[in-house]
Amino acid sequence: MIYDWIRVFLATGFVQTLPEKQWLTPLIHEHKLHCSEYGCPIVSHSLQWGPNLYVTGALAELEVGPIPRNISGARQAAQLIVNSL
Known part of the structure; x- marks a missing residue:
C-alpha cells in the first residue's frame, strides 16, 4: 500500500519545563542564569x-538534542564537558 499523508505528528510525551524547580529556581535567580521561555537552561x-x-540530562536538551536523558546522551554530554576543561 502507498499512503498520501498531509501531516505527520510526533510526540515524546515530555513536558517542556525545568525539572527540579524547587531547588533550581532560587539558583537561577541568585546566579542570574539564562533560561528559555520554557525555563530550560540556555x-x-x-x-x-x-x-x-555545567549541565547534563534534561537540563542539556537545548544543546544536545533529544538524547540527553539516556546513556548515549550522558556520554555525549560528558565528552562535551571534558573537551572544554
Whole structure:
C-alpha cells in the first residue's frame, strides 16, 4: 500500500519545563542564569550554564538534542564537558 499523508505528528510525551524547580529556581535567580521561555537552561556548546556550572540530562536538551536523558546522551554530554576543561 502507498499512503498520501498531509501531516505527520510526533510526540515524546515530555513536558517542556525545568525539572527540579524547587531547588533550581532560587539558583537561577541568585546566579542570574539564562533560561528559555520554557525555563530550560540556555547553555554553551560545552554545556556550561554559568561559571564552573555545567549541565547534563534534561537540563542539556537545548544543546544536545533529544538524547540527553539516556546513556548515549550522558556520554555525549560528558565528552562535551571534558573537551572544554
